[in-house]
Every structure is written in structure tokens, then in C-alpha cells.
Amino acid sequence: MRFLKILISQFHKLYKVNGINDEIKNIFQRLIHEYYNKFGRDFPFRRQINPYYVLVSEVMLQQTQTNRVSLKFLEFIKRFPDFESLAMANNNDILETWQGLGYNRRALALKKIANIIIQEYNGELPNSIEILKTFPQIGHNTASSILTFAYNKPTFFIETNIRRVYIYYFFPGRTNIDDKEILEILKKTIDAKNPRKWYYALMDYGVMLKKNHPDLYKRSKHYKKQPKFKGSDREIRGHILKLLIKKKEFPIEEMIRIIGLSKIRVKKIIDQLEKEEFLKKVENLIKLV
Template identity: 50%
Template sequence: MTPKKFQETIWKYYRENKRSFAWRETLDPYAILVSEIMLQQTQTERVKIKYAEWMKLFPTVESLAYASLQKVLESWQGLGYNRRALALKHAAETIAKTYDGKFPDTFDGLLELPGIGPYTAGAVMAFAFNKPFPVIETNIRTVYIHFFFGDKFGQIHDKELLPLIKKTLPRKASAGCGPREWYYALMDYGVYVKKNIGNLNKRSRHYTKQSKFEGSNRQIRSGIVKAITFKPHTSISLQDYFKKNLIEVTEEQIIKNLIILEKEGFITQQKNKFHIA
């Protein structure tokens, strides 16, 4: 398929099947950053609810920067992967205190923010500033594999996709067909491919199967953060908390994960009790 025919196919589908989300209706880089962090490891339908709640509580980067970590983690409950909330807060603090509240508007500037990698920086540049930066995520990857690598055997590396992404990416920020809308169109088509053809991401070298949550240290840390968010605990009272929630865990496992959470900046110990930092 030629790049031109590919673009025509994607745009046609998008015009007829465009999805609507609150984060697509804003150009606020902070709001877009929030949505990108939430969407990284959480289903879209869940994010729709939590995003609306979050933006009511923390409508600006300053409101998040100066909020307590306890309030932030309370608001994040239900999304999982609490490190994302911590990274988002640290990024907001950097913007508020180091950049005087002015959101970085360059790719390199965004990369300087805590917890922001190349994908997130590129996504903010595209969605907030309509700049033609290459962006690869699960749905976009699916589309390019479907159209351009149908006959290839073996795993496909993102470096094979990048030239095609750059070649088909609109360079000008024209109304309705610039980088922003193009990536939204690709993502929507990717959802269509997954639903009707299957998960082609399994053919990517970058595909990873999510590790089991039940019985993992991630489950233990998630439980500890959830418990301590609402009241301080000792290692002994945390054992009782897990028993009430029918989760089998030893005191040794609790202590091990308390140490990790303290090092990561989630919690502090005062006397014998652990609190949110």
C-alpha cells in the first residue's frame, strides 16, 4: 500500500468513526499529560471516569503541585500503578517551582520533567502543540504492522516502523488534519483492528505480557499504599488489613515492600507507624 492510499484509508475511517474523549477537546498540555499518564496502563473506559474526577480536584498544574501526596494517592485509587501518580505529581512540582508554572513546550524540555520519557514527551508535543513528532504506542503500532508488515515473519522492531510513521505524518498543523488529529485517527483505527482482526502487537519485539498481579509484590505494595492512604499503619496492623481483604502475605513480605515504598518516596515512618510522605 502506498503512503497516500494509507492516509486516505485512515482519514476516511476517522471521519466516519471518530471517538470522543474529554482530553481530545482540550489543548491544555497539563490536561493532556494527565490523560497520557493515566492511559499508559489503564483501560480507556476507566480513564474516562477517573480523568473527569481528577481534573475537578486538580484543574491546574499548580493545584497538583501543591496538593498533599495523600490527597493525590486517594484520587488515584482504582487506576493502579501508583508510581504514575507520584511521577505526575513530581512533574507538576517541577513545572510549578522550576518553570514558574509555565509548561515546557519543547520535546527536550518535556524530557527534563521527572518520569517523562520519549513517548509521553512526543505525545504532548503532538496533542497539545500539534507538532509533528513521531509517536508509537500500542494502537499506532498495530495499524502500521497491519498495513505494512502483513507478510513479514518474525518480530517487528519499532525502528522498522519509525520511517513509515515519519513518512506518513502530516507536517503542517492544518485544521482537522495535522499531527494531532492524525494520531487520534491512527489510535481509533488501531482499536478497530484489534477488535476485528486481533492483537497484532504480539508480533512486535516490544510486546510484553502483563505480569500476574495476584500474589505479586506489586499487589502487596498497592495494598500497603491503599491502606496507609486512609490511615497510618504499623507492619502488624497491615497484616490484619491483608487478612481482612483475604490476601495471603507474610510479615517479611510486608516489611520488604515497606522499605521499597519508603525509598521511592511514597511513605515515611514516624515512631512505629507508616504514613504517606
């Protein structure tokens, strides 16, 4: 701890005078690693690593807290242990296991990805950002993190905890910081020899920083307040899907009655769910696909 404090104060002093250079890079890497060696977090998806587990956990971790993902991850890989079993599974079982994580379309996307990997990539997760980005629900950040965690390949990506670390150390006093600026410095400071460990360490450090500096993210250009969940279409949509997963099918009129809101509003949400391939309408029934 004492050693860590020395590194931190050295960093601030030297960065203020010289800006970014090799010495700063060295001190920064040492302090991040030093913290991780002492206080790094332990997760099931960090203990057992294979490309399938990494894909599942990274998709689960989009917009969802680590502590909520840990248990679900174990449940999920127990029920769907590999690409093949997920590709063979039906949506109903997948959504049932997914309950509690939210953003259910991620679950459907995972199944689609499993299908693509079995059919087009011989059952192996492609080792390429460009290919991964063609998969549903996989953008640049998720593609990069998957490659780094699955194959220990150096990539450059920002997520909320990483952003917090860079804002804190490299943009003191600044506001409206663009991720492009952070990415430039991130590229210059990466530990390319141990990318997997490096990114674990960065994220864990960012989580720690949040305790004493909860407002760091607000200095990002990309900070946005979320709209209210209570009373939103999202809440209704979640409710409809939850009922459907439990009972498989409902007469559409009964669903409208249970939800207790205007027919027009509920129908619109049901149409959207149909369009996203969660459910289908059969005569007067709605049922899971």
C-alpha cells in the same frame, strides 16, 4: 464505508507491487482520516485541550485503558484544575483521587512535574521533547505525544494502537517487527499538517483493528507476556497503599497482620514504598508522606 473499503483494497494492491511511495502515503492518510471522520472516538481529554490537561491525561493513559481514564480524568482536573493547584496539593489527596487507576507512582510523578513547571518554567509546560524527557515518568513516547496533543506539533512516536496499524498495513506476513522499522515508515507517512488529528485517527483505527485482528501485537519484537498479578508483590503493594490511603497511618505490625503474609516479605515491600516516597516510618507507625 464503501469509499473506505475501496481505499483499503487499493492500498493492499499497490503496496504489494510498489512498496512505499507518495501514492501509498496519500492513500494511507486518506483511509485513516476517512475512518476517523466517520468513527473517531470522543473523550473528555480530546474535547478540552490545554497543556495541563494533556499532561495529566497522557500520564494517566500510560498502561491504562481509555474508558477507565475518562472518568478519573474529569474527577482529577476538577479537584486539581491547573499546575499550581496540583503543585500545592498533598500526596494523600492526589493518591485518593488516583485510586482505581493503578501504577500509583505516576500520581507522585505528576505532582513533581507540576512543582518543576511552577518553579522552573514559570508555570508553562515546556514545548520541547528534550526538556519533557527530564521530567519523572516521561520518556520519549509520552514527551512526544504531549507535544503533539498539547501544541499540535509534529512528533514521531509509537504506542500500542499505532503499532497495530503499521504492522497490519506495512508488514504483512512479517513477525518479530522492531519498533525502529515501524518508526521509519511512520516518519514517511505522517500527516505533518494535522499531527494532533492524525495521531487521534491512527490510534482510533488501531483500536478498531484489534477487534478482528487481536494477535497483531504478537508480531512485534517487543511483545511480552505480563507476569501473573495474583499473588504477586504488585498485588500486595497495591493492597498496602489502598489501606494507607484510606486510613492515613497504621502500626507496622498491624499492617503485616492484615496482609497476612510473611513479615519479611511485607517489610520489604514497605521499604520499597518508603524509598519511592509514598510513605514514611515514624517509630512503630507507617504513614503516607
